Structure formats: C-alpha cells, structure tokens
Amino acid sequence: MKVRTLSMVAALVAASLNVAKADTLRMECAPTGAGKEFCDYVKDRFETQTGHTLEFIEFPPSSDEKLGLFQQLFAARDGNAVDLFQADTVWVGLLDRHTLDLTEQVAELEADFFPGAWQNNIVNGRVKAVPAFLDSGALYYRQDLLEKYGEQPPASWEELTRIATRIQEGERAAGHRNFWGLVFQGKSYEGLTCNALEWVASHGGGDFVDSDGQVTIDNARAARALDMAAGWVGTIAPQGALGYMExxxxxxxQNGGALFMRNWPYAYVLAQADNSPVKGKVGVMPLPSGAEGESVAALGGWQWSVSAYSKNPEAAVALLKIVSDAEAQKKALQLVGVAPSRVALYEDPEVLAMAPYLAEFRDIFANARPRPATQTRGQYARVSNAIYNATYNVLSGRSSGEQAVADLQSRLERIKGKDWR
Incomplete structure (x- = not known):
C-alpha cells in the first residue's frame, strides 16, 4: 500500500510539473471563414500533441500595414505578441534578427520543399523560415486559338513574339480589332520587378544581385532582355500595359482580349470559373526561356517564421512543424485554396482530386526564382524601386536596355554602400 501511495504521489507531482510548464502560444490567423476553420484544425492538433494552449492573433490584411506592425512589435521585443506568423517572401532578410534560427530544427525537411522557396529563406547560411504556400509567375494561353492557327505553346520568348504577332494579326483581320498578343504587369511597382527578373534571368542575365550580395545587372544579356520586352509595347502588347497590374x-x-498573359496562379481558377468568357479555353505553362537561358518564374508566396522573442521557442517550432506538414498543407488547400509548398503533394491523388489544375503548376513552381530580397535585407524596398523604375524607363522608351542596366548597376551599388544592412 505504501509503495502504491508513493507512486500516486509521484504521478501527481509529475502532472503538476507538466501543467506548470504548459504555455499559451499565439499564432497569426484570419479571424473568420475558412481561415479560422484551418486555424481551429491546427489548434486541435497542437494542443492534443503538446499540452500547450494556442491562441490566435489577427494582423492587417495589407502587407505594408502588417509589416509595419511587425516592426513595431519586434522593436519592443514583445515576447507575448506572437510566436508563429507568416512573412512575405521578400521579408525574410529584412526580419532576420527578429526571427528564430531554425537551421538545426528543420534540417531534415529541406528535401520536401521546392528548392527556390527553401533557398529564399536562408540568410547568411541560416534557415529563418519554412515555406507556407507558393506563388510564382506563369504563362497563360488560349488553347483554342493556338489550335485554330496550328501553333504550339511557345518554348522561347522569340517563339512567343512570333506566334503573338501572327495570331493578333489574324484575329484583328477577322474583326476583333482590340485583340492583343500579350498582356503583363507593366506598371512601375513590385509586380514589374517580378516580370523584369523573369525576363533577365531567363536570358542568362542573372538576378540583379547574386546570392553573395554582389550587384550583377550590368551585362549584355540583361540589356537584351529588357529591350525585348520594350519591343512588345505598342506591337503585341497594348500601350496601356504600362499601367497594368495583375x-x-x-x-x-479573361474577357477574350489577348492570346498570352503573364500572371500568378490565382488567375487560373478565375479564368475557368463558370462566368468566365474563356472557360475551357485556357492553358497554363512555365514562362518561356531566353535564347541563352532557361525558363524562370519569380517566386511569390508566404513563409512561416518564429519570433526570436518567443518565450517558448521549442513549442513554437513544434507548432511550425504541424502547420507545414503534408496533412496541414492538404487541409489549407481544401479550406483556403492556397498552393502547397511540398513537392510530393503535386503528385498526391487527394490533392489532385481537390485541385486538378495544380498538376500544371509543379514544373512552374520548380523554376521559381527568389527576388533579391534575402541578400539585400532591409534595403530590398529601395532595390526593388530601382529595378522597376529602370525597367519602366526601358518599356516606355525613355532608356535603352544598355543604358538602363549600367545606370541600375551604379544605383544598386550606391544603395548597398559597404554592405547590405
């Protein structure tokens, strides 16, 4: 009896210690609808597996407002504000010193994710986030019109230009006078930086700033890529494309006014909706390659990051692993419609049954290239501003590609100074 009593006492003491160690963690979550349903799913798993409690915090929907709030919270080193949150692809370098080093905790996960998305989250050799869901540039095309004119989807930008010219002329001659060969994001904003990266990198012109932080844009291939895009404006692309965003x-x-479109994956679902004039007529493929390069898509999407000020980093990492595992990504696709960041899910029968169109995006995501944000850290906003303004000057005829890349090289080197910070 005495031994049994001692055992019961020991068990009660152990239980009390576990309760004392239980923490309340806070995770970013949408407040209503499918987002909340997903978060409730995560809460149930996390609390069951760890014994901790999970609460949710809402952030502004605007990326700029959200980043500003993060910067305020992190400046105050507020350990109670948030433990796990989603960072925009271009924030990882900027928020480096405010996010937990995950290198040792997630090393075994690297092979499960698309390489471009994983590489985006490495700052100075350390893993600072795990991909949450993906986005990248893609080429949309009218399948019916390519078939009508006996053409195949273009493998190169040169082929795209030829096909767009031919079919645009044919459709206009048939009475569709406002028909265009190509539309893209040509306004002077972040979206143009993404387009410019795709054009330049696909021609073998580099990524503006390489992974070591060296500015590399002043080269002939990059100049040719920008000149190529400028040649589209007013010929196969409307002059108004200089004001286009997504x-x-x-x-x-979607209204049937163009043969090709560069856009993000969200446009596919909308183009195939019941009320879409082009439903059933749209194909999607990786962006074309340049004469001396390969197909390149700008990486978008969001990343899971752990606050460096979390009071229970071990539990926060456990939460991170739950929200980024295959089961959770399937649930996020089912409830929220976001594209998974795990490679194997693009061959998963359950995933393809929910979203058959994702089969078209595996190769697109495999070619996704990060913007030069991680290496330029807190100065990325200025870097991107310089890139899209220089590109816009070429598209609008104010500058040649050769002059633009030389000027951009000088400007980026001035922004960098002795080092990116």
Missing amino acids: EEARAVF
Whole structure:
C-alpha cells in the first residue's frame, strides 16, 4: 500500500510539473471563414500533441500595414505578441534578427520543399523560415486559338513574339480589332520587378544581385532582355500595359482580349470559373526561356517564421512543424485554396482530386526564382524601386536596355554602400 501511495504521489507531482510548464502560444490567423476553420484544425492538433494552449492573433490584411506592425512589435521585443506568423517572401532578410534560427530544427525537411522557396529563406547560411504556400509567375494561353492557327505553346520568348504577332494579326483581320498578343504587369511597382527578373534571368542575365550580395545587372544579356520586352509595347502588347497590374492584365485576357498573359496562379481558377468568357479555353505553362537561358518564374508566396522573442521557442517550432506538414498543407488547400509548398503533394491523388489544375503548376513552381530580397535585407524596398523604375524607363522608351542596366548597376551599388544592412 505504501509503495502504491508513493507512486500516486509521484504521478501527481509529475502532472503538476507538466501543467506548470504548459504555455499559451499565439499564432497569426484570419479571424473568420475558412481561415479560422484551418486555424481551429491546427489548434486541435497542437494542443492534443503538446499540452500547450494556442491562441490566435489577427494582423492587417495589407502587407505594408502588417509589416509595419511587425516592426513595431519586434522593436519592443514583445515576447507575448506572437510566436508563429507568416512573412512575405521578400521579408525574410529584412526580419532576420527578429526571427528564430531554425537551421538545426528543420534540417531534415529541406528535401520536401521546392528548392527556390527553401533557398529564399536562408540568410547568411541560416534557415529563418519554412515555406507556407507558393506563388510564382506563369504563362497563360488560349488553347483554342493556338489550335485554330496550328501553333504550339511557345518554348522561347522569340517563339512567343512570333506566334503573338501572327495570331493578333489574324484575329484583328477577322474583326476583333482590340485583340492583343500579350498582356503583363507593366506598371512601375513590385509586380514589374517580378516580370523584369523573369525576363533577365531567363536570358542568362542573372538576378540583379547574386546570392553573395554582389550587384550583377550590368551585362549584355540583361540589356537584351529588357529591350525585348520594350519591343512588345505598342506591337503585341497594348500601350496601356504600362499601367497594368495583375487585375488589369487578367481582365483583358479573361474577357477574350489577348492570346498570352503573364500572371500568378490565382488567375487560373478565375479564368475557368463558370462566368468566365474563356472557360475551357485556357492553358497554363512555365514562362518561356531566353535564347541563352532557361525558363524562370519569380517566386511569390508566404513563409512561416518564429519570433526570436518567443518565450517558448521549442513549442513554437513544434507548432511550425504541424502547420507545414503534408496533412496541414492538404487541409489549407481544401479550406483556403492556397498552393502547397511540398513537392510530393503535386503528385498526391487527394490533392489532385481537390485541385486538378495544380498538376500544371509543379514544373512552374520548380523554376521559381527568389527576388533579391534575402541578400539585400532591409534595403530590398529601395532595390526593388530601382529595378522597376529602370525597367519602366526601358518599356516606355525613355532608356535603352544598355543604358538602363549600367545606370541600375551604379544605383544598386550606391544603395548597398559597404554592405547590405
């Protein structure tokens, strides 16, 4: 009896210690609808597996407002504010010193994710985030029109230009006078940086700033890529494309006004919706390659990061692993519609049954290239501003590609100074 009593006492003491160690963690979550349903799913798993409690915190929907709030919270080193949050692809370098080093805890996960997305989250050799869901540039095309004119989807930008010219002329001659060969995001904003990266990198012109932080844009291939894009404006692309963002380009394409469109994956679902004039007529493929390069898509999407000020980093990492595992990514696709960041899910029968169109995106995501944000850290906003303004000057005829890349090289080196910070 005495031994049994001692055992019961020991068990009660152990239980009390476990309760004392239980923490309340806070995770970013959408407050309503499918987002909340996903978070409730995560909460149930996390609390069951760890014994900790999970609460949710809402952040502003605007990326700029959200980043500003993060910077305020992190400046105060507030350990109670948030443990796990989603960072935009271009924030990882900027928030480096405010996020937990995950290198040792997630080393075994690297092979499970698309390489471009994983590489985006490495700062100075350390893993600072895990991909949450993906986004990248893709080429949309009218399958029916390619078939009508006996053409195949273009493998190169040169082929795209030829096909777009031919079919644009044919459709206009048939009475569709406002038909265009190509639409893209040509406004002077972040979206143009993404387009410019795709054009330049696909020609073998580099990524503006390489992984070591060296500015590399002043080269002939990069100049040719920008000149190529400038040659589209007013010929196969409308002059108005210089004011297009994503939705303006989509509106033209989805209303039947263009043969090709560069856009993000979200446009596929909308183009195939029941009320879409081009439903059943749209194909999607990786972006074309340049004469001396390969197909390159700008990486978008969001990353899971752990606050460096979390009071229970071990539990926060456990939460990170739950929200980024295959089961959770399937649930996020089912409830929220976001594209998984794990490679194997693009061959998973359950995933393809939920979203058959994702089969078209595996190769697109495999070619995704990060913007030069991680290496330029807190100065990325200035870097991107310089890139899209220089590109816009070429598209609008104010500068040649050769002059633009030389000027951009000088400007980026001035922004860098002795080092990126």
